[in-house]
Amino acid sequence: MPQSILITGCSSGIGYDAAHTLHKQGWQVFATCRQQVDCDRLRTEGLNSLVLDYADEASIKQxxxxxxxxxxxxxxxxxxxxxxxxxxxxxxxPRDALRAIFEVNLFGYFDLINQVLPVMFKQGHGRIINCSSVLGLGALRARGAYNSTKFAMEGLTDTLRLELRKTPIHICLIEPGPITTDIRTKAQPHFEKWIDWEKSQGRLFYEKQLIPRLYATNTTPDFGELPASAVTKKLIHALTSNRPKPRYYVTVPTYMVGIMKRLLSTRALDRVLGRM
Structure with missing residues (x-):
């Protein structure tokens, strides 16, 4: 029997590449998306796809x-x-903006994990890989909500790894930096829904920096940007290695931030990250 894997967020980007690559390698892939229309598209591409919405507890269970x-x-x-x-x-x-992103980026992850763990305990093996970010290592301006979900997710993942270290279940983090995805485009509706930037004390920052970058259509690649396949390569190691790493860095910026956090004081790191 082929090995089975459940992958979330497969409509595009990192999840899309991972699902197709592992499917081609013979894995039994369950590629989930939040919307049915995306699942239908993936099915036409040969993937076994079903709906899973992190914000909906019933959807996760189903x-x-x-x-x-x-x-x-x-x-x-x-x-x-x-x-x-x-x-x-x-x-x-607003409070509801933070609540919404934590429901998806954190609470949904561990709701699903806690439902999967009894299955893995019973069968005597398993691997759980959480996709974090360089923004789970260092904070950047105007990314606070995303930063905080990734920081919290890293803390819970590290704790889970400690709690399961004497079991045959491996817990890993993958920490991409800039990857070619459409996360910026998909963030636009959330910005428009929750941020009343025109009344903000930081209105000038929004006008001069955040909004032009968020809505840019012809952008040059970010420093160190890699395709989603670079993340899949690390995922495959985490899935197949006899001794998978607790953390997998992807892209030069991720390695740089990891090194700076170990070598620089908080004030010095603030000076570097504050320019970005």
Whole structure:
């Protein structure tokens, strides 16, 4: 029997590349998306796709039940990848904006993990890989909501790894830097919904920096930007290595931030990251 993996956030970008690559390598891939229309598209491309919306507890439970029904009650691996960004200055986040992004980028991850773990305990093995970010290592202006979900996710993932270190279940983090995806375009509706930038004390920052970058149509690649396949390469190592790494950095900026956090004081790191 082929090994099975449930991957979230497969409509585009990192999840899309991972689902197609592993499918071609013979994995039994369950590629989930938040919207049915995206699942329908993936099915025409040969993938087994079903709806899973992190913000909907019933959706998570139903998706996992469908997966287990098709595998006979087993699941070899889970790759938590789906997430969204909420641009804006911290001072301008309404409470509901933070609640919405935490539901998806954090609470949904661990709701799904906690439902998968009994399956992996019973079968005696499993791998759980969470997709974090360079923004789970260092903070950048106007990314506070996304930063905070990734910081929190890293903390919970590290704790889970400690708690399961004497079990045959491996817990890994993948930490991409700039990757060629449409996360910026998908962040626009969230910005428009929650951020009243015209009334903000930081209006000039929005006008001069954030909005031109967020809505740019002809952008040059970010420093160190790589295709989604670079993330999939690290994912495959995490899935197949006899001794997977706790953390996988992807892109030069991620390595740079990781090194700077170890070598620089907080004030010095603030000076560097504050220019970005």
């Amino acid at each position: 998706a996992l039940a469908q997966v287990l029904d098709q595998t006979g009650g087993t699941l070899d691996a889970l790759y938590n990848n789906g997430a969204f960004a909420q641009p804006g200055l911290v001072q301008d986040y």
